[in-house]
Amino acid sequence: MTLIRPLVLSLMMAMPAVSHALTDKGTYKALPSETPTTFKPTNDAFDYETRDVMIPMRDGVKLHTVILVPKGANKAGILFTRTPYDASEMTSAIASGHLAVAVSHDDEPSDVLVQDGYIRVVQDVRGKYGSEGDYVMNRPLHGPLNPTPVDDSTDAYDTIDWLVHHVPESNGRVAIIGISYDGFEPLMAIVHPHPALKASAPMNPMVDGWMGDDWFHHGAFRQQNLEYIYEQTASRKNHYKWPANYADDYQFFLEGTSAGAVAKRYGMEQLGFWNKVVAHPAYDAFWSQQAVDKILGREPVSVPTMIVASLWDQEDIYGAFAVYKAMAPHDDAHRLFLVAGPWFHGQEIGDGSSLGAVRFGSNTGLYFRQNILRPFLAHYLKDAPDLPAPVNAFVTGENRWETAPSWPMSTGDTLNLVPEADRSLALAHGGHGTGTGTSGSVEYVSDPTHPIPYRPRPVGPMSGTGWQHWLTNDQREASARPDVATFTSAVLTAPVRISGAPHVHLVASTTGTDADWVVKVIDVYPDQVAKQPEMGGYQLGVSMDIFRGRYREGFTTAKPIQAGASLPYDFSLPNANHVFLPGHRIMVQIQSSWFPLYDRNPQTFVPNILLAQPGDYVTATQKIITGGDATYVELPLGR
Incomplete structure (x- = not known):
């Protein structure tokens, strides 16, 4: 203790005197602020x-x-x-x-x-x-x-x-x-x-x-929009930001199982709009x-x-x-x-x-x-x-x-794209299908533990150029997968002009009791494109969408699919105004997931897919019935 006291005294003596800055009440005098209480900008130079x-x-x-x-x-x-x-x-x-x-x-x-x-x-x-x-x-x-x-x-x-x-x-x-x-x-x-x-x-x-807009497409939930719902409705000024803990949304939503489980993890049961989405999975009032x-x-x-x-x-x-x-x-x-x-x-x-x-x-x-x-x-x-x-x-x-004077710019005639069992695509005018081959089928296995990504991984959020461009992404990665049924036409010798919404007439069966069907109409470029080499063989999606099978009998009520039964699924794809040029080919792809933009169908019928449990997700074999008047995509021909 005797050594500490002299040290403290010496430090005190070395400190500058500040007593002159104190008022009579012992407080510091204020140094005038250089920031005005209220500042009114002058915008005389503004136009x-x-x-x-x-x-x-x-x-x-x-x-x-x-x-x-x-x-x-x-x-x-x-x-x-x-x-x-x-x-x-x-x-x-x-x-x-x-x-x-x-x-x-x-x-x-x-x-x-x-x-x-x-x-x-x-x-x-x-x-x-x-x-x-x-x-x-x-x-x-x-x-x-x-x-x-x-x-x-x-x-x-x-x-x-x-x-x-x-x-x-x-x-x-x-x-x-x-x-x-x-x-x-x-x-x-x-x-x-x-x-x-x-x-x-x-x-x-x-x-x-x-x-077909932000929340669902034909009943399939756009689960990546959970981030938007969270940020848009949790506060008046969007103060609460979605915690991005993964570099790849594909992995994030796969581990999260269902959209409902992910939402619960983020406390979204507090949000009024999310609760409405969960309460209304079908197209009700x-x-x-x-x-x-x-x-x-x-x-x-x-x-x-x-x-x-x-x-x-x-x-x-x-x-x-x-x-x-x-x-x-x-x-x-x-x-x-x-x-x-x-x-x-x-x-x-x-x-x-x-x-x-x-x-x-x-x-x-x-x-x-x-x-x-x-x-x-x-x-x-x-x-x-x-x-x-x-x-x-x-x-x-x-x-x-x-x-x-009006839309679509169509002739009123149609061209049918008819998948065949040998993976070819026949082109037939008018009528119902009228494929050239005999009736057959094409099968693939849909595994919900390995869903098909809708764009290349890692899948980012619904923002930025990766999100903006995904509908024009090259579809070759999907066409090479065994769980995508791909059908390709012969090389076109004359242009095919379409204007309006293609209509899908799908006949298919599943070993499950529910299924999603994604159908894509694709323009396949020639193997080489002289002025733009990166477009050689490019598979450009012209019109693509998803349909949730439980709504095949009507959008207002979900019903299980009879396992093993060949059933019709009719739905429209988005509008297009496109010319398939000579030298190109037309392709149709059919698959059963488009992840993680759309939530996975468990392929077992459950009352509400948003609340599906891990044990509900099963592998299913999907069979596309081909040839004749079975499966075909009806294209509205343009003028």
Whole structure:
């Protein structure tokens, strides 16, 4: 102790004196802060003005809305988007005084916006980010699924009414536009629309989440969307992020067994929308009553509407064409437009020169924005004289745009692709099948412990280029597997043009009591392609989808399959607008898993596959009945 005291004293003597910095009460005097309590930026150099407002709805809830007004705007049209993805971020993607740069977000066709001087308005839907109220995924219209007096239609109406009375620079005309979920909103806005709504442009819209958009395809659950459901519904501002503990989603979901087991591991029983998905695995009233194509099929086309579809839309490939088909019979005033481009989900507002390895010979996205979208908006917001054709569709294979009065651009004739027992593919015109060979069969073993990956491993999440391009991936890896039945035509000597949705007539048996059927129509390139060597022998998916066998007798009720019985399965594939060129071949692939995008069918019938247990998963032998009038794919021939 005697050694410690002198050391402490010496240290104390070496410390600087600080007593002069103390007040009488013994506290430190504050050093003045260099940060103001409130800072008001001056944006004099900006070419636009930002107004951040809360707009009241009819029930008193206020919705956060960002209004961007170009400097000098006078009697300008309003371009309006409603989003669950943060209006503030969408309107300030990059800190810039230039409007075109600030709104360079994935949902912004900024070149059209800036060139034509529109006022830009982006709003958080109720319950998300800066908006008040409760969030409900794709909030249904007022009715059996929504007893409240408010929905996305009324919110759009009330917002438009406020805008035309509170934005003096506007001409009182509004167009609503958006992609995906933001594309669902323009469809809701045209249900009992506000008189100032002069145009609607739903792009790649969410329409029917069970039949073929985000949540299911013909009953098969898109389990990789668990991440989206988790992040989108667990908090108002998407604070909770999906923990990515695996580099390969294939391994993650394989070890997780069922989608329900994975969801339970992540505490998703706390999430209202996930509980609804689990409670409604079949196409019951919960899904059918909120299907937007069914709703709009009962409405007159009162607002000019341009529906934009992507032919390789990896997220919402069903909805755009379904809405067009439902609305077309009610288009007495010719207000309905359709665009079909060679794009992934949302690619139309980016560079559309290629998709994965497939090249299109021009920037199809720029062409769409400048030559189709721009005149459509200008006509209804600015009285510009020109309008695009009712239908603009890109012909893949021949790589050109084509116009028509209606969709599909078909002759009304069909070509049947008829699988044969020797793995060949016969081409027959009209009738039922009419294959050239005798009846036979092709078998494969479907093992749920080794499901077929839908894209090369490691399988990443539903984001990034790997996800965007997967529908155009080379299908050779699948065709080489023993659990894929592959049928190939002879080399074509003349072009085969298709336009519309191929229809599958599958006759098959299984040793299980449930089964999934994945059918792909594929364009097989010549063995060598001089100008693009990597395309030699390429197997390009033109139209592909999955069907859950338990719904073969109807989508509303799941029923077990009779083991060993040869039964028919009829379903449609996504729309295509394609030319199989001379020198190419046509291929059909049939398989029983597409993993991990779609959950595995246990191949034993259980009441709810989302809740299947490890012991439910069994190996099954699948038999495709070939030849004659058994299995065939009906192609709609184009003009």
